[in-house]
Amino acid sequence: MSTPITFPDGLPISAAVDEIRAALDAHQVVIVAGETGSGKTTQLPKICLAAGRRRIGHTQPRRIAARTVAGRIAEELGVELGDTVGYQVRFTRRAGRDTAIKVMTDGILLAEIAHDRDLRHYDTIIIDEAHERSLNIDFLLGYLKQLLPRRPDLRVIVTSATIDTERFSTHFGGAPIIEVSGRTFPVDVVYDPPSNPDADQVDGIAEAVKALHALGGGDILVFLSGEREIADAADAIAALKLPDVEILPLFARLSAAEQNRVFQPHRGTRVVLATNVAETSLTVPGIRYVVDPGFARISRYSARTKVQRLPIEPISQASANQRAGRCGRLGPGVCIRLYSEDDFASRPEFTEPEILRTNLASVILQMAEARLGPIEDFPFVERPDTHQVRDGLRLLTELGALAKPDARAGVQLTPIGRLLARLPLDPRLGRMLVEADARGCLKKATAIVAALAIPDVRERPADKQQQADEFHRRFWSDDPATASGQRDPSDINAILRLWRHLRTQRRELSGNAFRRLCRDEFLNYLRVREWQDLTSQLRDICKELGLGRTPTAATSDGDGLHISVLSGLLSHVGLVDTAAAARATQPTAKPGRRRPMAEYLGARGARFAIQPGSAAAKAEPPLVMAVELVETSRLWARTVAPIRAEWIEDVGAHLVKRQYSEPRWSASGGQVVADERVSLLGVPIVAGRTVSYGGIDPVVAREIFIQSALVEGQWRTRHHFFARNERVRREAEDLEERTRRRDLVVDDRALFAFYDERIPAGITTVAHFDRWWRDKRRADDAFLDLTFDDITSDAAGGLRPDDFPDVWTVGDTSVPVSYTFDPGQRHDGVTVELDVSLLNQVDAAPFTWQVPGLRLELATELIRGLPKATRVRFVPAPDWARRALDHLGAKPELSALPFPVALARALTALSGDPLTEDAFGVDALPEHLRVTYVVTDATLRAQESELGHGKDLAALRKQFAPALAQRLNAAAGELAHAGASNWQFGTIPETVELATTPSPLFGYPALVDLTDKVGVRIANTARQASRWQRLGLRRLVTLVSVDPTRSVFAHLSNETKFALAAGPYASLNALLADARLKATADLLARAGIDADRVRDEAAFARVVEVVRPDVANRMQQVVAIAGRILGRHQAVLRAVEGRPTDASLADLRAQLDNLVFPGFIAATPEPHFGALERYLQAAQSRVAAWTSHPAREQQGLEVIGALEDAYAAVVDRYDVGELPAEAAEVGWLLEELRVSLFAQSLGTAQPVSAKRVRSAIDALG
Structure with missing residues (x-):
């Protein structure tokens, strides 16, 4: 370079050139402090060059500043940019081997440390705008402090506005500070706090603008915290209708053309409404007045939610002074602060450095790549909070970048971490590219990552918001249709659709036509170009790093792309709060009220909503990921896409926590299963899923397998040992049932121990067991056989x-x-x-x-x-x-x-x-x-x-007698007969054996009395058959004999007829018919005929011949006896008529009912029929003695009562008519005892006593 180096006289720094050169000769580090406009940024590199320094590195906080400063220095030195003076920003380098002054962003110098640990490419390093205390600046200052002892030849200049320069001096061991004053004029600061604490800030701004406009002579700069506040203030100022006033917004999202308007000449008064971008980054010309509400959006990392927030906070004193200085460039200015002087004095002196309010992941990554040791030992200007360090390590762990997340021991990078350190991107974005490479979708991912790395290319001018929204809705909408006609609520796909649209238009249109297209579709042309350039650059870098070799994925469903993006956003996952969603769908009290947005449960307890402009806002997917979580009025998710739980389990396997409950045996699956709950950083992504438990806890799974499958028998298997053991178990359990004990079969613990001792560890499923048992049984098939002794306790030993x-x-x-x-x-x-x-x-x-x-x-x-x-x-x-x-x-x-x-x-x-x-x-x-x-x-x-x-x-x-009789008669076939009035039955066998299931059925054929005829039926028992046969034979003999009733009746006396008519029979004819049966039965008995032996027609004929001649005579006798019995019966009834019922009377009536009843004539056998009159006479005597001998009555009543009860117990065991003869005789013996007790003078038919009757009852069993 032949042109002499000169320094403009109008710049304040020019007066300090010699002082600065002398300081550089004497010190390794020099602090140069000066306000904006002092010339330090452009002149310091020239001073170093003039001092003989030939490898000068000059850092800038912003890319635009790096390019602009390099161009200005080259112009002043009269050299070509890229030769002696060059610059390098992300993805762009215009510097060569002979470049003496290299202007770069601080991030570029930071990245160079990885491969040039001692920065041998430089002999001088200038860290400009150090007062901004960005993350990269603090890291460079700390690293340079470590490096200087190793590089005594290295010179470092730290420039700063006149803000806390002592801190920098102290950091570098008392480095000298050279003050360079800026070109400023006095500024009158006016404090104008609102009189009402609840007053609207916008009203205060409007009043301040109105007052400053009245002063005239310059433009007005109003600082505001965000776009919404700017819009509100613009409306309020416009409503003032001040003459000749132009209102201009200024914020980062404005299009380039709108931003440039503040630098263009104008007439009248201009009111610039700006965010803090105008505080230090841009010098707005023509400003004479400043309105400072005292607030700004400050990027701040939340240790609680693990997200970067943009809350509105009061600014520091230093920032307030910077704002006030904006109006002292052209002449004396006025700054109205809309807060009190006491409020100003109470604020912090300086804005908190970025390192104290941001995530340290990028710094930790670079430090690890440069092998600088533990972050907590690094000499930062201000040491970051341990919580921030932990959060940075946590993020890198989340991204899979760290093999050892331990700050004290020094972090170690994984292969993913090393790639992330070499990618000039935020670690989250870099992780997306690494994953996309593995999934074969790197080409699409570079376009997505490039879009996420730059400001949004969409523009939304305040006066054309609706038109802008219409254009953008083609790509971003709540229900944009895909090629398949399905809704697509993914902002990632929306970005991709916009990218493809722009790529197509760029190919088809000329440069100017494409520029017009961007303007017409409300897209920032410069950002679009940046997006396209950055995409190309990212692809080149990926190629240099060896990425992109995986074949492109053949699928078009976009899963791979979304999984790749998810890999960098695992802590930005959210699950829709279904409870809140349910409440939101309920009818509102006020019609027309907007339905509340769905709320999502985020990582570590965060709760957020999807920003309304997202394609997913209305779709409300159940599970989403968000590129950004930014807190303003609430926590908002920006750039959102739906995801699936299995994607999280895939790329987030190192982070998900799995909880298992209710491990249990699945007989159908042949394994132990459990309910699995999967969560990611507190977000439940799988609520309940059945999984195999063997690989999770083999010990417990084996125990459950043994207990459930083998001990409890919940296993459908064909293994022979299992069947044999079940048989032994059943035998033992059956013994318990028989003996009514529960201490014979050993408990499950003993059976468990039996199998536990024999089955190897690791056997948790049926498949495992089958493989082991297949080999084991060949050597010992009885290895798992239980013996009866194995399964029973000692208590079973004495049982037979x-x-x-x-x-x-x-x-x-x-x-x-x-x-x-x-x-x-x-x-x-x-x-x-x-x-x-x-x-x-x-x-x-x-x-x-x-x-x-x-x-x-x-x-x-x-x-x-x-x-x-x-x-x-x-x-x-x-x-x-x-x-x-x-x-x-x-x-x-x-x-x-x-x-x-x-x-x-x-x-x-x-x-x-x-x-x-x-x-x-x-x-x-x-x-x-x-x-x-x-x-x-x-x-x-x-x-x-x-x-x-x-x-x-x-x-x-008794209950099933009809059913048995039905079966017997059905099986008997021709043996049964419906009935006849003479013998038509052939030969009737005494017993029959009928072939029935399950065993032969034995029946007893017999004649059956059907009143007007006689049939044959099969009786259930021999006793029943004998009774049927006796009664049936009596009836059949009567039917074939001449009826003597008319003759008998003709010979009766009137007294007998009267007595008979008063009897219990329904009619006199019924009584006579019963007497005829009685006569036949008596004749059969007297002739000694055994009814059971009358089985054929010949035997029956012989019986008839014996009986027939005497039937009339015997019937006459029976009727006469019956008359006397019924006469005596009436006498007893008359004797007790009107007497109150007591125990004696109740006993007497029971006796009478047993002796005289409809049918008693034929039912009472000889000789007892003839004794009935005596029994009734005894009863009559008993009644007569009730009043004269009450003690005898009571004594006799007690004796007879006890015996009657005992006898009744015997009788009750038999069906009616089935009482055996020997039991019936005991009943007549009781009647004789009554005669003995109550009318002894009448005499008894045989010796009788209570003891004798008791013995007879006992003999019946």
Whole structure:
């Protein structure tokens, strides 16, 4: 370079050139402080060049500044840009090997450290605008402090506005500070706080503008916190209708043309409404007045929500002074602060450095790549909060960039982390490219990432918002149609659609036409070009890094692209709050009210809503990801796309937490399963899913497999050992049921231990087991076999299986027996199964003895049920029960009796005290000690075969007698006969054996009295058949004999006729017909004819010949006797007529009803028929003595009452007409006892006493 280096005289820094050069010679670090306009940015590199420095690195906070400054320096030095003076910004480099002054963004210098740890490419480094304290600036300042001892030749200049320069000096060990004053004029600061704290800030701004406009002489700059506030202020100022005023907004999202308007000449007064972009980054010309409300949106990282917020906060004193300085460039200015001086004094002196309010992920990444050690040991100008460091490490861990997230020990990068460190992008965006490379969609992803890395290309001018929205809706909408006609609520796809649209138009249109297209479609042309350029640059960088070699994905569904984007946004996932959504769909109280936006549950407890402009806003997908979470009035999600839970589980596998509950055995699946709940940073992405548990907790899964499949038997398997073990288990459990104990079968713990000892670790599923057992059984097929001893406890040792038989044999019949131990249930205890065909063949007595294993308990309980006065003689009951059973064992003849009868006799013999069966409370026995009879019908299906059940066999016989008779007669075929008035039955066998299922059915054919004819039917029992045969023969002989009734009636006296008419019969004819039957029966008995032997027509004819001659004479006798009986009966009734009912009268009436009733003539056999008159005479004498001998009446009543009760218990065991002859005789003996007790003078037919009657009753069993 031949042109001499000169310094403009008008710049304040020119006066300090020599001082600065001298400081550089004496010190490694020099701090140069000066306001905007002092010339430090353009002149310092020239001063260094003039001082002989030849490799000068000059950093700028912004790309536009780097390009502009480099151009200005080259112009002043008279050199070509890119030669002696060059610049480098992200993706753009105009500098060569001989470049002496290289202007770059601070991020570029930061990136160079990775491959040039000592920055040997530079001998001088200028860090400009250090007062902004950006993240990159603080990192460079810290790194340079470490580097300087290693590079004594290196010189560092730190420039700053006159803000906290002492901090920089202290950081570099007391580096000298050179003050360079700016070109400023006095500024009059006016404090004008609102009089009302609730007043609208916009009104204050409008009033301040109105006052400043009245002063005239310059433009007005109003600082506001955001676009909405600018729009509100513009409306308020326009409403003032100030003359010759132009209102211009100024904020980052404005189009380039709108931003440039503030630099263009104008007439009148201009009111510029700007965000804090005009505070230091841009110098707005012509400003004489400033209105400062005192607020700004400050980017701040929330440690709670882990998102970068943009809250509106009061600005610092330094920022307020910077704003005031904007109006002192041209001449004296006025700054109106819309807050009090005390408020100003209470504010922080400086704006908090970015490193204290941002996520440190990028810094940590670069430090790790440069191997600078732990971040907490790094010499930052101000050490970041440990929470911020932790958040940075957490983000890099989230992205899969760190192998060891430990700040103290130093972080180590994974292959993904090393790639992220080499990509000049935010780590989240870089992670998207790395994932896209793996999924074969890198080309599309570069376009998406480039769009996310720059400001939104869409423009929305305040006066054309509706038109802009219409154009943009083609790509962003709540329901844009895809090629398939489906709704697509993805902003990612919307960006891709816009990219393809612009790419197509760029190819088809000229440069100017494309520019016009962007303007007409409300797209920022420069940002579109930046997007296109950045996309190309990203693809080049990816190629240099070896990315893009994975074949492009063949699918077109976009899953791969969305998964790639998701990989960088795992902590920006949200699940729709269904509860809030349900409330939102309810009818509102006010019609027309807008439905509330859906709220999403985000990571670490955050809650956000989708920004209304998103394509997903109205669709409200259940699960979404957001590129940005920014907090303004609320937490908003920007650039949103729906996702699926399985995508999160894929790329977020290292972050998701899986909780498992209710591990259980699945018999159908042959494995242990559990309910899985998957969450990502607190967001539940899978609420409940059934998964295999074997790989999660093999130990527990194996335990459940053994317990459920093998111990509890929840396994459908064909393994032989399993069937054998089940059989042994059933045998043991059956023994418990029989013995009514629950301590015989070992508990599950013992069975578990058996299998646990034998089955290897790692066997958790049926498949695992089958593979192991296939080999093991070849060596020992019985390895897993349980023995009876394995499955039973020591308590089972003394039990005898014979005491609990499976079959109960009664005579020639064997019936199945089952056992149930289920107290309170109807089948608890012993159950005997009887086919209906066996009801008439088995005797009930043997079943009263119970099975041998329960007989001792039965005897004990019967003894305990004795009346207390009796029971005390048999204590302790178990001992007496054992003695009684031993006695019965020695008396086999007693085994035919019912057990209560036999037990009473045994106890009587052992104690010497008389005891009868009626003393036992049989009905009060525990249910399990009374046999349950189940009546079945083998001809029916198994599920319908049970006809009924009960504890009383006699009652069951009575209940099912019709059914049995029906079966018998149906099976008998031609043996049954509907009826005839003479013998038409051929030969009637005494018994028949009918082939029925399940066993032969035995029947007893007999004549049946049908009143006007006689038929043949099959009786259930021999006793029933004998009674039927006797009555049927009597009727048939009567039917074939000449009827003597007319003759008999003609010979009756009037007295007899009168007595007969007063009888219990319905008519006199009915009485005479009954007498005729009685006469026939008496003649048969006198002739010694056994009705059971009359089985054919010849035998019947012989009987008729014997009986026929004497029927009339015997009927005459019967009628005469009946007359006397009924006369005596009437006399007794007259004697008690009108007497109050008492015990004696009740007993007497019961006796009369038993003696005289319709049909009593034929029903009363000889010789008792003739004794009826005496019994009635005795009753008459008894009535007569009631008043004269009451004591005898009471004594006799007690005796007869006790015996009647005992006899009734015997009679009740039989159906009507089925009472055996020997039992009937005891009834007549009771009548003789009544004669003896109440009318002894009449005499008895045989010796009789209470004791004799008691013995006769006991003999009946």
